[in-house]
Amino acid sequence: MKDVIVSHISSIWNLLSADEQNYLYDQLSYHTYRKNELIYSEGMQPENMMCLLSGQVKIYKVGPNTRFQIMRVIRPVQYFGYRAYFAHEPYVTNACAFENAKIALIPMKCIDHIIETNCRLAAFFIHQLATDLGISDQRSITLTQSHIRGRLAETILFLKKTYGVEADGATLSIYLSREDLAALANMTTANAIRTLSSFTSENLVVTDGRKIKIIDETALQRIARLG
């Protein structure tokens, strides 16, 4: 089992010395989460960093009016759950599997210890955090300044860029409920449905259940850019 994990987490594993690999090997563990199962929640102390091996995970926050907003979606093979530990804080977000998920757990204490002497691993996290911070700042602007159509268009394009498309080159390979799509684009479910069906009648996309196929990407880009 552990060897399977190791084969998946190569992007950090390869940064380690043989000694460090041995040290970490003993500490690795593994957990499966069922659909809609909570992985961690706001206020908890972060102990492990996680690597999603398969399935889908969403990281979200709950606002004052109980509406929830998806901050990022984790796809295999990505790491998550380390930010709070590095900031010496409890978690400020919630993580939930929205498809059955297999997750490798890596104790942050070990990571912290290795980082004391392994600068390449440190550089990995610096790069990761710096990239995520840029994305988060960009999202702040998009979510607050763009109008509904712009936000939904941008979200659809974002999903294409992040998750890619199926063999036809146009259908998003991630299937989200309308509610999650709304939580990602910061709008109510009703408006996500409404706006998506506008896009359909304007021949920008075609939907089939939760499948979204992009028809006119240029037009979507224009809508996203103008807000």
Next chain:
Amino acid sequence: MKDVIVSHISSIWNLLSADEQNYLYDQLSYHTYRKNELIYSEGMQPENMMCLLSGQVKIYKVGPNTRFQIMRVIRPVQYFGYRAYFAHEPYVTNACAFENAKIALIPMKCIDHIIETNCRLAAFFIHQLATDLGISDQRSITLTQSHIRGRLAETILFLKKTYGVEADGATLSIYLSREDLAALANMTTANAIRTLSSFTSENLVVTDGRKIKIIDETALQRIARLG
């Protein structure tokens, strides 16, 4: 001059070995910016990391409708301008001095080089980036989910926490224009003025020009919490 800089940037200077200090000492430079002068702008390649020695700097982004939003305000002595370099991106924000500012410039190439072997410095940046990412995520929620009164109340409390108060224990020690206050709280200038004067007539704050004195902090917290 350089020795003055060194005395100010102790939080990273102290993490360096004697050799590293000597190496960096030669590369340090220094620049003063006048009020409203641009320090860097979106699209530029990041070459230096900066340390604000005195004055005030705002980091902001411009949205699709040309409205600008302040992402963070830098106070002495804080570092900024390193995120984009670490993410291998051009700047995605603009930085502008809104009070005459003295700024130390530290070439990122040098930092990058030192980080290859100095894990303590790497850990400094990891901590910094992780903290900023948490703040950015929290702001996303506040700015999108709270209503005007909640956003302004939260912004005032945020300014108190970040910049502190004067001798009376209640007057914010940062003086922002109404326009900047609005850009920070993500609203139009007119609404910032309007809402602030509501707060005044409700005896939550007292204003005198750009001075804001907090009268009823508990009430402000309640408004911020409920959105």
Next chain:
DNA sequence: CTTCTTGTATGTTGTATATCATAAAAAGTA
């Protein structure tokens, strides 16, 4: 001292979008 500019203040109107309501379709469940 005027004149011009910039920041502050407040009222009015229009519109984007949340909220509420209802219903059909789809997906589980017995």
Next chain:
DNA sequence: TACTTTTTATGATATACAACATACAAGAAG
């Protein structure tokens, strides 16, 4: 099968806020 629950869909209403307009105060510049 029938029955419940969830998801999707669409219309009507309410409201928060942006946009616009106007006025005044305070500096800055002539």
